[in-house]
Amino acid sequence: MIDLGDLLAARIAKIVPDAIGAARAAELRERFTTAGYTRYALVDRGSYDELRDPSDLELFAALITIASEVTERTLALVEARVIRLGPGDYLLARHDQPRAPGHVELMLDLSPAVVPGAAVHYRRDGNVTFAVPSQPCALSIVGRDPSVTCNHTYVSKLHASGSVVRLVILLAHRA
């Protein structure tokens, strides 16, 4: 049976600016760098650094509270990871993992500065339906279902010092 709440949640696409402060973002970046990223380079799918399962329960709880208010649903953590992209990096839609109905994806932009053109695109049937621009300290909240895919756009080498850091958190509806 189709859950009406899941259906509506899948249509949610919102950006909350200034979800955290710049100093806190810098602290998180440093902590994640210390923890150590792993390079992903199957280049027909993506080219980026990844840190799986970063732990910051206090931060996660705060972000889940924001997401729950926006979606009006009770949400629980499924997984979290940090993605870091430098010039020449990308993550293609074909590398994205389909999500069952009832999932919500949070993306906290921890980048030190705006990187022109470095966006996250959510697609339905290949068409971009929601674009999250480079916006340090902003939190995007996007409903996922199997028809939604996501890609992190190519970071141009024209921005040689560009660095994009995104904390990606997947949440699921908890009845």
Next chain:
Amino acid sequence: MWRVPAAWSSEKSVAAAWNAAEPFPHLVIDDFVSTESLDELLAIVDEEPVQPYESDIFAFEATAPEPTTAELRALRDELAATLAPGLSRITGKAVTRVDLRAYAYRPGHFLLPHSDHQDGLARALAYAYYLPSPTPPTGGELELYRCRLEEGELVATDSALVIEPRANRLVVFDVSDGSLHQVREVLSGLRISLAGWFHP
């Protein structure tokens, strides 16, 4: 306009080079068109409208899949007539026709790693011919990857060869699941090319 490369007078040695090429079969042919023909070629391409194309794996300007001018269609058909017989013998893949689009890569444009193989499209060989540019590009190289496949899935990809988009250079390469390649981002200037696939 087009001419059979002089080196193809010895097709056996070209075929050997094709088969031995790493990371996958390819040919690089310089001075493909006579210098006298280049202006005429550029004039034909210049008449064809281009528009921007963008997805998660590419950003560039290109002409429509089917040329709109009779001159460019004739150029495409002449390319097939000139090269297909020799390419069939050299590569062992019987090809007869070709498609052709003009591409313009400006700063920030790219085509990320992919293989051209798609079920149902019958692309046998890929090609790119680089036209002289009023502002020769930096970047825009064709990069070929060495791939390791396990049960049809790519499990490792490594950069193996970088080919400069030198004016009047033709590159032909094999199309398969493992012929992974990209056009590196253009950092300055303008990269103009004709490209497409030879089909059976």
